[in-house]
Amino acid sequence: MKTEYFKYNTGDEWLEKRAKYVNSTDSCALFGMGKYCTELELNYRKSTGEEVEFVENDRIKAGKYLEPGIAALFGDVLDCEVKPLKEYAYDDECGMGSSFDFEIVNGKYEGWLLEVKNVDFMVYRDNWTDE
Numbered sequence: 001m002k003t004e005y006f007k008y009n010t011g012d013e014w015l016e017k018r019a020k021y022v023n024s025t026d027s028c029a030l031f032g033m034g035k036y037c038t039e040l041e042l043n044y045r046k047s048t049g050e051e052v053e054f055v056e057n058d059r060i061k062a063g064k065y066l067e068p069g070i071a072a073l074f075g076d077v078l079d080c081e082v083k084p085l086k087e088y089a090y091d092d093e094c095g096m097g098s099s100f101d102f103e104i105v106n107g108k109y110e111g112w113l114l115e116v117k118n119v120d121f122m123v124y125r126d127n128w129t130d131e
Contacts, residue, residue: 006088021097067116080107
């Protein structure tokens with residue numbers, strides 16, 4: 001297996017590239033745990049290239065504003081610089097791909113990846129369980 005990297009400039013370029021590969025968002029469907037997609041639906045989408053229309057909601061919009069701030073705080077606390085990582089990693093042989101939020105470009109953790117996740121408290125309270 002050989003991982004390759006695709007540099008993208010726009011969200012549309014990123015969506016077009018990732019449509020061909022199973023990524024972390026899709027992977028739960030492979031194990032029958034997909035909240036938004038079954039294994040059969042995933043197989044159909046990846047084999048035909050058909051994607052579900054992405055609809056931005058208020059929480060997604062908030063995340064777009066919060067994510068850079070959380071990354072900047074992380075960099076400040078750990079005395080390092082973080083920058084957005086605009087590359088999509090993929091492997092044609094296994095059909096998998098992934099993208100990451102940020103990379104750490106200096107300091108003790110230089111070269112590490114940084115993923116930022118932010119969960120609305122009410123969503124966490126009402127929908128997340130230990131299972």
